[in-house]
Amino acid sequence: MNTDGTGRRDPDRLIRRAGVRGDPDRDQHFLVDDRVLDRIPSYLSRETDTSHLLEIGGGTGALTDRLLALGDRVTVVERDADLAAFLREEFAEEVESGRLTVLEGDALSVELPDFSACVSNLPYGISSEIAFRLLPRGKPLVLMFQFEFAERMAADPGTSEYGRLSVGAQHYADVELVERVPREAFAPAPAVESAVVRTAPRDPEYTVADESFFFDFVKALFTQRRKTVRNAIRNTTHISGISDGSAVVEAAPEELLAKRPGSLTPGEFAALTNLAAEYR
Numbered sequence: 158m159n160t161d162g163t164g165r166r167d168p169d170r171l172i173r174r175a176g177v178r179g180d181p182d183r184d185q186h187f188l189v190d191d192r193v194l195d196r197i198p199s200y201l202s203r204e205t206d207t208s209h210l211l212e213i214g215g216g217t218g219a220l221t222d223r224l225l226a227l228g229d230r231v232t233v234v235e236r237d238a239d240l241a242a243f244l245r246e247e248f249a250e251e252v253e254s255g256r257l258t259v260l261e262g263d264a265l266s267v268e269l270p271d272f273s274a275c276v277s278n279l280p281y282g283i284s285s286e287i288a289f290r291l292l293p294r295g296k297p298l299v300l301m302f303q304f305e306f307a308e309r310m311a312a313d314p315g316t317s318e319y320g321r322l323s324v325g326a327q328h329y330a331d332v333e334l335v336e337r338v339p340r341e342a343f344a345p346a347p348a349v350e351s352a353v354v355r356t357a358p359r360d361p362e363y364t365v366a367d368e369s370f371f372f373d374f375v376k377a378l379f380t381q382r383r384k385t386v387r388n389a390i391r392n393t394t395h396i397s398g399i400s401d402g403s404a405v406v407e408a409a410p411e412e413l414l415a416k417r418p419g420s421l422t423p424g425e426f427a428a429l430t431n432l433a434a435e436y437r
């Protein structure tokens with residue numbers, strides 16, 4: 158095993174051993190900065206259950222190696238057949254002992270195991286789909302995204318980045334952008350900067366009777382983010398599925414109707430959703 162001074166595998170040597178270049182068209186940007194690689198797992202809070210860590214997009218295994226040092230068990234999902242074969246070979250000992258499972262396939266369709274936490278440098282092409290596959294599982298996540306996506310996910314109401322992604326993610330968890338990562342930390346370098354996001358699962362302090370209607374309603378209102386909530390509700394019934402927008406406006410409190418969708422908290426969206434659900 159080739160390691161650097163910390164005892165962890167050297168990312169450049171892993172890439173050389175795998176004999177790959179990384180194909181941006183297949184979302185392959187390998188992390189080559191040891192300091193970033195060593196820090197990423199440390200963003201899991203101290204009380205996190207590390208009995209079964211999940212990694213989406215293992216690549217050449219630099220992060221997998223750090224996760225094996227932290228967790229009892231690791232499952233890594235990798236779509237590229239050559240990379241999946243390399244991971245099995247490179248970590249043959251851990252595969253043999255049952256500490257590592259390599260799942261070859263698309264992270265959007267493979268059956269995910271019952272993981273205790275997920276730490277991944279994600280394929281950016283599936284950021285949104287995979288985030289919303291993981292968030293409802295209610296487990297701690299430490300995920301690398303494109304910087305702007307991360308910013309939108311963690312944004313507060315009233316900021317220009319706040320939108321349906323923020324409401325959707327924050328419905329499931331507390332979301333925090335914990336590190337900005339420069340392009341040079343990857344090989345090949347992606348076109349834009351990246352950032353690490355940490356999510357801490359929690360039940361929202363509100364309830365929504367129908368989650369799928371909640372997401373449709375939020376989506377509808379954000380198509381009119383600069384209008385008042387009053388007008389946004391009336392103008393977007395074709396998206397939200399509400400049959401009588403005026404009746405919703407009649408029933409809703411003035412305090413919420415006078416706001417803009419971009420300044421409603423997830424809880425306020427939920428209150429309006431529950432009310433609007435009566436008029437579908």
Ligand SMILES: C[S@@+](CC[C@H](N)C(=O)[O-])C[C@H]1O[C@@H](n2cnc3c(N)ncnc32)[C@H](O)[C@@H]1O
Pocket residue numbers: 183184185186187188189213214215216217218219220221234235236237240262263264265278279280281283
């Ligand atoms: C950004 S790279 C990260 C690689 C490695 N974890 C690292 O940090 O160096 C993303 C990896 O996800 C893989 N990948 C791309 N699309 C995928 C998908 N839909 N499901 C699973 N893996 C995928 C790519 O082949 C690539 O190895």
